[in-house]
Amino acid sequence: MLPSxxxxxxxxxxxxxxxxxxxxxxxASIFLHDEETDELVFEAxxxxxxxxxxxxxxxxSTGIAGWVLVTRQPLVLEDLxxxxxxxxxxxxxxGYVPSAMMAVPLLHEERALxxxxxxDRQQDERFTLAEMDLLGLFASxxxxxxxLLRGARRAKAIVQGGAVDIALVAELAAALERADDERRExxxxxxxALIAVLAVS
Numbered sequence: 001m002l003p004s005x006x007x008x009x010x011x012x013x014x015x016x017x018x019x020x021x022x023x024x025x026x027x028a029s030i031f032l033h034d035e036e037t038d039e040l041v042f043e044a045x046x047x048x049x050x051x052x053x054x055x056x057x058x059x060x061s062t063g064i065a066g067w068v069l070v071t072r073q074p075l076v077l078e079d080l081x082x083x084x085x086x087x088x089x090x091x092x093x094x095g096y097v098p099s100a101m102m103a104v105p106l107l108h109e110e111r112a113l114x115x116x117x118x119x120d121r122q123q124d125e126r127f128t129l130a131e132m133d134l135l136g137l138f139a140s141x142x143x144x145x146x147x148l149l150r151g152a153r154r155a156k157a158i159v160q161g162g163a164v165d166i167a168l169v170a171e172l173a174a175a176l177e178r179a180d181d182e183r184r185e186x187x188x189x190x191x192x193a194l195i196a197v198l199a200v201s
Contacts, residue, residue: 008146012044015116015142020046022138023131025118027096030106031058031065032114032146040065040114047119048096056093063087064103065115072112074104074136076127102127104136106143113143 012030019028027047031040039057060066067085068075078100080086091097098119106113116139121127 009044011142011145013046015138016044016046019116019118019135019138023102023118023127023135024122024125026120026122027098028116028118030114030116031069032106033060033069033112040069043114053093058087058090063090064101065117068103068105068115069112072105072107074132075102076129076132077101077103078126100127102132102135104132104139106139106146108143108147111147113146116142 016028016030019025025047027045029042029046030044032043033039034041034057037057038060040060040062042053042056042058045054058066061070064075064077064080064083064085064087066087077083077086080099080101081088088097096119100120102118104116106116116135118127118135
């Protein structure tokens with residue numbers, strides 16, 4: 001039996017909450033790709049962005065999220081205002097216009113499921129390439145779990161098919177062990193949640 005919509009929502013919320021805490025960001029958000037309409041859907045947010053816009057749809061090629069989805073490449077930007085890809089009008093609708101961002105695609109097998117974004121550091125620190133790599137590790141495991149919870153296939157088929165990448169989980173855990181206590185515990189909580197979802201049979 002596939003997990004419920006409540007579990008799907010809880011997983012999305014836990015991903016953005018953990019991402020915000022781990023990277024000491026002002027906000028984090030997830031857009032998921034609706035393949036039928038070719039739109040990005042604003043699905044989850046933690047921090048200063050407005051949760052009232054959950055469910056908002058934009059064309060899949062719009063803004064930074066659209067660029068990351070289409071190219072399947074991660075991106076770190078420290079000056080969003082001067083980047084032509086930045087959809088300021090979309091950001092303004094959330095009531096929060098960021099100045100810096102890390103964004104990574106949520107990729108599973110050959111599919112781009114969406115985009116995970118982390119917005120602005122809390123203490124004017126710059127995002128680093130090492131942090132983008134860590135965010136990418138989270139995104140890889142989160143994408144597998146989201147694929148399961150969106151009903152793309154049965155949990156038993158995913159587990160038997162070897163979708164749980166043990167080496168990737170180990171790499172993510174090792175990266176978290178190098179973080180400070182607060183960020184490490186938050187990240188490990190998310191990792192345990194992801195493993196629990198991936199272990200459903």
